[in-house]
């Protein structure tokens with residue numbers, strides 16, 4: 001599934017036959033079984049915000065195959081690869097594209113798939129799960145502390161709720177209508193339906209707020225925070241306007257927090273084998289289970305992207321291969 005130019009997904013995204021990629025040094029070739037969608041994919045299709053083109057190709061994406069998260073079976077290994085062999089079931093990220101029958105990925109961003117997860121569940125983890133992991137780490141010690149997760153029912157949020165619960169935090173989940181039963185099942189202590197109440201409903205009681213929705217002004221976030229609390233900003237909304245789009249909010253945060261004890265910190269997820277290994281341990285211990293919104297066959301990737309862009313997924317949207 002490729003786009004050779006930026007634009008509306010229904011116009012620029014299409015299926016194409018390309019040569020099977022070959023694994024370079026430190027890479028493996030994977031027969032892809034499932035590949036997840038996240039807001040970064042939308043950015044690479046649309047070329048918005050424009051600042052993203054500085055990194056991914058000014059006039060067109062340098063790399064045409066879309067998708068990053070994947071789960072599948074190793075079919076060949078490149079030079080210098082140890083620890084992985086043909087037939088291994090793996091998951092991780094590829095920066096040469098994963099919405100394809102075959103993909104290459106560096107072993108530095110791969111792990112063996114936990115046996116208790118399906119390929120669909122494993123593919124849902126890498127980008128969002130590792131961002132949630134890094135955010136929860138940035139939150140510091142959690143036992144007995146109150147953490148609010150805004151966008152709790154989304155890709156990052158559904159992982160973050162489970163990680164915070166596993167860490168012993170008291171979790172307030174902020175989400176839209178209909179997601180309260182899911183939040184209860186993930187272990188959240190309180191749920192705020194943001195269409196009925198604002199996040200400062202209970203006053204300044206949260207030690208940490210993880211904001212993945214990126215649409216509340218900083219003063220409102222502070223009103224739900226203890227005087228020495230911290231706001232962690234995961235994103236500014238995939239379709240925020242301007243040259244920098246949602247990144248503006250990330251860049252403004254340190255300045256906006258300068259004269260207050262309440263800190264505003266942007267967070268960045270890191271994709272690495274060690275993060276996936278840590279997630280594997282949490283999965284095996286029963287602390288983490290991916291939440292899957294819907295699956296779409298590869299041929300329906302445009303519909304999958306439209307579902308994501310509508311802004312209210314429940315957990316992760318996953319592409320499955322039409323085999």
Ligand SMILES: NC(=O)c1ccc[n+]([C@@H]2O[C@H](COP(=O)([O-])OP(=O)(O)OC[C@H]3O[C@@H](n4cnc5c(N)ncnc54)[C@H](OP(=O)(O)O)[C@@H]3O)[C@@H](O)[C@H]2O)c1
Nearest residue numbers: 039151153154155156175176213234235237267268269312
């Ligand atoms: N920092 C990093 O390293 C990093 C990595 C990956 C992604 N990101 C960014 O993080 C952001 C979130 O990513 P994601 O994968 O979690 O996206 P997502 O799966 O689209 O989830 C976003 C969630 O926000 C919720 N939401 C929408 N409007 C809301 C509102 N007004 N108030 C509260 N919640 C609202 C939606 O759920 P409801 O149905 O409940 O409204 C949705 O589930 C994106 O901007 C993405 O680009 C950052």
